[in-house]
Amino acid sequence: MNAISSAAPAIAMLAAFACVIGGGWMIRTRRDPKRGWLLIVMAAVLFGNVLIWTL
Numbered sequence: 001m002n003a004i005s006s007a008a009p010a011i012a013m014l015a016a017f018a019c020v021i022g023g024g025w026m027i028r029t030r031r032d033p034k035r036g037w038l039l040i041v042m043a044a045v046l047f048g049n050v051l052i053w054t055l
Contacts, residue, residue, distance in 0.1 A: 008053070009050045009053050009054055012046050012049060012050050012053075013046075013047070013050055015043075015046055016043040016044075016046040016047050016050070017043075019039045019040065019042050019043035019046070020039070020040060020043045022036075022039050023035075023036040023037065023038070023039030023040040023043065024036065024040070026039065027040075
């Protein structure tokens with residue numbers, strides 16, 4: 001594995017955590033709940049991609 005393929009899952013997981021936090025904040029503060037849920041769905045997709053990459 002080269003450097004970028006080793007770092008990609010870690011970067012994707014950081015992005016997934018950021019999406020969950022941001023989505024939860026958007027839902028909780030009622031700024032834009034629809035986009036908040038979309039961020040949470042995107043985080044789930046990123047998490048699934050990381051699972052596929054690592055297995």
